[in-house]
Amino acid sequence: MNKPSESIEIALSVNGERVRRSVSARQSLADFLRLELELTGTHLGCEHGVCGACTVRVDGEIVRGCLMFAVQADGCTVDTIEGLSDSDEIAELQSAFVLHNALQCGFCTPGMLMAAQALLREEPGPSRERIREYLSGNYCRCTGYQSIVDAIEAVAKQRAARGK
Secondary structure: OOOOOOEEEEEEEEOOEEEEEEEEOOOEHHHHHHHHOOOOOOOOOOOOOOOOOOEEEEOOEEEEOOOOEHHHHOOOEEEOHHHHHHOOOOHHHHHHHHHOOOOOOOOOHHHHHHHHHHHHHHOOOOOHHHHHHHHHHOOOOOOOOHHHHHHHHHHHHHHHHHOO
């Protein structure tokens, strides 16, 4: 059995790049991404999995990076907000967030964008109610959510109009 202070070798893909590191058995995935890989778009808010600021995608599913240990990601594919942004996967959502003034301080924005993209992948035409429900695990203290829902709804409608 590993002691908490022991290092464990992990190998994973992060934003399309293979990564190998020795990590503490208790290091969270969010801390690993921020401290070891300097991918600081994954924010730490509550560190209890409640606020959604640490949302990342692991093997295609969004997870709370503060609740997952880095060692649990061994062999996995991890996508962060930087990877989704660099690949233009969320370009429409980013533009809509700006157009609809769906961000203010920006702290929650990476988690919101990750969740919004996951929702639109699962349900291309969600209702406003469904958008609100899906985002209920992501806290925003600045916007009141209305503009965030407006932005996501606008992207869904744009995609539907294009037949995407």
